[in-house]
Amino acid sequence: MSKETISEISLRKHAEWKxxxxxxxxxxVSSRQAxxxxxxxxxxxxxxxxxxxxxxxxxxxRRWNTVPVITDGTAVLGLGDIGPEAGMPVMEGKAAxxxxxxxxxxxxICIKSKDTEEIIRTIKLISGSFGGINLEDISAPRCFEIxxxxxxxxxxxxxxxxxxxxxxxxxxxxxxxxxxxxKKIDEIKVVINGAGAAGIAIAKYLLRFxxxxxxxxxxxxxxxxxxxxxxxxxxxxxxxxxxxxxxGTLADAMKGADVFIGVSVGKVVSKEMVASMNExxxxxxxxxxxxxxxxxxxxxxxAYIVGTGSSQYPNQINNVLVFPGLFxxxxxxxxxxxxxxxMMAASVGIANCVKPEELSAEYILPYAYDRKAHETxxxxxxxxxxxxxxxxx
Numbered sequence: 001m002s003k004e005t006i007s008e009i010s011l012r013k014h015a016e017w018k019x020x021x022x023x024x025x026x027x028x029v030s031s032r033q034a035x036x037x038x039x040x041x042x043x044x045x046x047x048x049x050x051x052x053x054x055x056x057x058x059x060x061x062r063r064w065n066t067v068p069v070i071t072d073g074t075a076v077l078g079l080g081d082i083g084p085e086a087g088m089p090v091m092e093g094k095a096a097x098x099x100x101x102x103x104x105x106x107x108x109i110c111i112k113s114k115d116t117e118e119i120i121r122t123i124k125l126i127s128g129s130f131g132g133i134n135l136e137d138i139s140a141p142r143c144f145e146i147x148x149x150x151x152x153x154x155x156x157x158x159x160x161x162x163x164x165x166x167x168x169x170x171x172x173x174x175x176x177x178x179x180x181x182x183k184k185i186d187e188i189k190v191v192i193n194g195a196g197a198a199g200i201a202i203a204k205y206l207l208r209f210x211x212x213x214x215x216x217x218x219x220x221x222x223x224x225x226x227x228x229x230x231x232x233x234x235x236x237x238x239x240x241x242x243x244x245x246x247x248g249t250l251a252d253a254m255k256g257a258d259v260f261i262g263v264s265v266g267k268v269v270s271k272e273m274v275a276s277m278n279e280x281x282x283x284x285x286x287x288x289x290x291x292x293x294x295x296x297x298x299x300x301x302x303a304y305i306v307g308t309g310s311s312q313y314p315n316q317i318n319n320v321l322v323f324p325g326l327f328x329x330x331x332x333x334x335x336x337x338x339x340x341x342x343m344m345a346a347s348v349g350i351a352n353c354v355k356p357e358e359l360s361a362e363y364i365l366p367y368a369y370d371r372k373a374h375e376t377x378x379x380x381x382x383x384x385x386x387x388x389x390x391x392x393x
Contacts, residue, residue, distance in 0.1 A: 084110035102324030163201035165319035172350035194264030266290025274301035325377025333391035
C-alpha cells in the first residue's frame with residue numbers, strides 16, 4: 001500500500017475533525033442563580049452600562065480579546081479565487097493558531113461578495129463585536145482599498161496578514177541573514193518577484209527598514225516608472241524603487257543582486273539566475289505550494305542562505321510567527337491601530353529570538369511553534385503601541 005501524502009492525510013483529518021475550532025462556555029450556567037447572573041435578568045445591567053458608554057464593551061464582554069479572520073475567498077493560499085466557503089478551512093486554521101499561540105479568540109468570517117464597498121460596509125457593521133480585524137486572502141488591488149478605508153474609518157486595529165504579516169517575518173529573516181553574510185541593509189541590492197499584495201507590502205516595508213536599492217518584478221518583468229501594464233499600486237511603487245530605471249526580465253534584475261524574495265509562482269528562477277547573484281546570496285523563494293526555485297537547487301547554485309514557506313526545509317518563513325503575538329500585544333493595550341512602528345518592533349523581536357550563538361545559515365528564524373517568540377512579539381508590540389500613542393490602556 002502506498003504511503004499517504006500530506007494532502008490525503010489532511011483531507012482525512014478534516015473529515016474527522018469536522019472543524020478546527022469551537023466555542024466553549026466561560027461561565028457557570030448550571031443553576032437558577034447562575035442563569036440569573038449570566039443571562040436574564042442580571043444581564044440587563046451590563047447592557048445598560050454599555051449603552052451609556054460603548055467602550056465598556058471591552059470591559060464587560062469578550063470583545064477585548066476577539067478578532068475575526070475575514071476573507072472573500074479570492075486569494076486563498078496558492079489556490080486563487082476559490083470562493084468564501086472553500087476558504088473556510090484556512091480561516092479556521094488561522095483562528096486555531098490565534099488561540100494556540102496568542103490566546104486570542106478568533107472566528108472565521110467568509111463574506112460572499114467581491115464588491116469592495118459591500119465588503120467594507122459589512123466589516124464596519126460587525127466591527128462592534130471585535131477588538132481588532134484580521135483580513136485574509138483578499139486579492140489585489142481591492143485588498144489595498146479595503147484595508148486603507150477600514151483603518152481610516154474604524155477605531156480598532158485593522159491588519160491584512162497577507163501584506164504585512166508576510167513583510168514582518170520576511171524582514172526578520174533578512175535582518176538575521178544579513179548578520180551572517182556580513183552585509184549592510186543600506187548597501188544591498190534586493191529583488192522581489194511578485195507585485196501583488198504581499199510583494200508590494202514587502203517592498204514598502206523593506207524601504208522603511210533602510211533598503212536603498214530595490215527592484216520589483218511581475219509577470220511582465222522589471223517594474224519601472226512609466227512602464228506599461230502597471231496597476232495603480234505598482235505605479236506608486238515604481239516611484240520609489242528601481243531608481244536606476246533598469247528594464248528587462250527577472251533574470252536581468254537578479255544579476256549582481258544580494259537578496260532574492262519570491263512571492264509569485266513556482267519554478268521561475270533557474271540555477272543560472274542564482275549563480276549570477278553576488279557572493280553570499282540570500283534567497284527567500286516563498287511561492288506556495290511550489291517555490292520559485294527549490295531549496296536544493298538554490299543551494300546547488302551557490303546560495304548562501306535559503307528560506308522558503310515550507311516546514312520541510314530550514315528557515316521556514318511563516319506568518320504564524322507574526323499575527324498571534326501582534327494581535328495579543330495590540331489587544332492587551334486596546335490599541336486603536338497597528339502602525340508601522342509596531343510592525344517593525346515585531347520584526348526585530350522575532351529576529352532577536354535567535355541568539356547570536358544559535359544563528360546559522362540553517363537557522364535564521366525561530367520555529368513557528370516557539371512560544372517565546374510569540375510572547376516577545378506581544379511584549380514589543382504593546383510597548384511600542386504605548387510609545388506611539390495608539391494604546392488606550
